[in-house]
Amino acid sequence: MGGTINLKIWCLRKGDFFMQVLITGGTGLVGSVITGDVRLSSKDADLRDWNQTFAIFDKYKPEKVIHCAAKVGGLGGNMNYKGEFFYDNIMMNTNVIEAARQVGTKRLLCFLSTCVFPDDVEYPLSEEKVHLGEPHFSNYPYAYAKRMADIQIRAYKEQYGVEYFTVIPTNIYGPNDNFDIKNGHVLPSLIHKCYLAQQNNTDFVIWGSGEPTREFVFSKDIGKFADWAIDNYKEVEPIIVSSTDPIKIKDVVGLIVEYMNFKGNVVWDRDKPDGQYRKPSSIEKLKSYLPDFEFTSVQDGLKETVEWFYNNYESVRK
Numbered sequence: 001m002g003g004t005i006n007l008k009i010w011c012l013r014k015g016d017f018f019m020q021v022l023i024t025g026g027t028g029l030v031g032s033v034i035t036g037d038v039r040l041s042s043k044d045a046d047l048r049d050w051n052q053t054f055a056i057f058d059k060y061k062p063e064k065v066i067h068c069a070a071k072v073g074g075l076g077g078n079m080n081y082k083g084e085f086f087y088d089n090i091m092m093n094t095n096v097i098e099a100a101r102q103v104g105t106k107r108l109l110c111f112l113s114t115c116v117f118p119d120d121v122e123y124p125l126s127e128e129k130v131h132l133g134e135p136h137f138s139n140y141p142y143a144y145a146k147r148m149a150d151i152q153i154r155a156y157k158e159q160y161g162v163e164y165f166t167v168i169p170t171n172i173y174g175p176n177d178n179f180d181i182k183n184g185h186v187l188p189s190l191i192h193k194c195y196l197a198q199q200n201n202t203d204f205v206i207w208g209s210g211e212p213t214r215e216f217v218f219s220k221d222i223g224k225f226a227d228w229a230i231d232n233y234k235e236v237e238p239i240i241v242s243s244t245d246p247i248k249i250k251d252v253v254g255l256i257v258e259y260m261n262f263k264g265n266v267v268w269d270r271d272k273p274d275g276q277y278r279k280p281s282s283i284e285k286l287k288s289y290l291p292d293f294e295f296t297s298v299q300d301g302l303k304e305t306v307e308w309f310y311n312n313y314e315s316v317r318k
């Protein structure tokens with residue numbers, strides 16, 4: 001119990017011990033690549049529970065928090081577990097933001113997702129469009145729970161003056177992802193499915209038509225951005241982080257087949273949903289702060305992820 005601590009970073013303030021950066025969800029895809037002093041997992045505290053959340057925040061009294069803990073899934077997870085995706089996310093976000101405020105946390109970064117945007121929206125997605133209409137039917141509970149974090153943070157800024165803000169990444173992938181083939185996001189699910197098809201000499205089955213596009217971001221790019229943002233981003237408005245490089249699902253399937261050297265049949269299951277067809281986003285705001293920020297290409301990111309998956313197959317989440 002108690003997270004991993006880098007004792008060097010502890011510092012004395014007004015007779016009390018404050019430590020610098022606490023990461024919730026520190027064992028996940030994103031939390032594991034962000035720089036921090038204490039990295040929490042669900043074993044340290046169930047953040048859906050107020051008493052456990054307050055106790056762990058009171059113990060560490062973090063000056064800054066990067067809140068990565070969430071119930072996360074791809075199209076399947078969002079469609080099959082709508083109740084859990086709503087309850088877990090709204091409870092975790094509400095408890096974490098309130099506990100941070102109560103223990104005096106000065107700055108907090110909370111992750112949203114491009115799922116929060118309305119389905120019927122003028123593209124490209126940009127920060128001011130979050131609340132302009134209904135989210136897509138496939139993930140509305142997750143989307144509304146996440147939207148409420150934005151509301152809570154705006155309200156807290158107005159009433160308490162805290163420097164809390166939200167970051168909106170597009171579809172993230174990388175080492176430490178959730179490779180569950182039913183509930184994970186598309187890239188980890190496909191890597192795992194391709195592996196199983198290869199092992200068992202079966203078809204590699206892809207959902208939908210392969211025509212939808214996604215803007216994938218390598219987890220380490222999100223980590224680099226979060227390390228900058230927790231010290232430097234001063235707005236209460238969200239900020240989008242995306243490669244802005246849309247790629248068709250059928251094209252990423254081609255890359256996975258190539259990198260995993262799959263020689264069997266690729267089959268398209270058109271009874272499975274396509275989800276949102278496209279969600280192009282704008283990173284004009286990010287570029288205004290960080291004009292030289294570079295995103296890893298999906299080719300390089302996928303090669304690294306596939307290699308990590310092979311090297312860690314026994315222990316990966318699946």
Ligand code: NAP
Binds near residue numbers: 028030088113168172
């Ligand atoms: P992830 O890999 O699934 O990791 C989730 C983390 O949350 C894990 O460390 C997990 O701890 C922790 N957690 C889950 N339930 C918890 C609970 N009840 N109490 C305490 N901790 C709990 O998620 P991720 O992909 O890194 O996502 C990080 C953030 O980015 C989330 O806010 C997510 O919505 C957002 N985001 C993700 C994507 C994406 O494509 N993955 C895209 C856009 C935005 P255990 O290891 O102990 O289970």
Ligand code: GDP
Binds near residue numbers: 076193205207
């Ligand atoms: P989204 O970006 O939030 O919609 O979530 P995903 O990461 O789950 O991506 C969904 C897109 O990938 C849809 O167009 C699906 O039809 C397509 N897809 C193809 N095969 C799979 C699969 O095995 N799992 C998932 N999750 N999506 C798949």
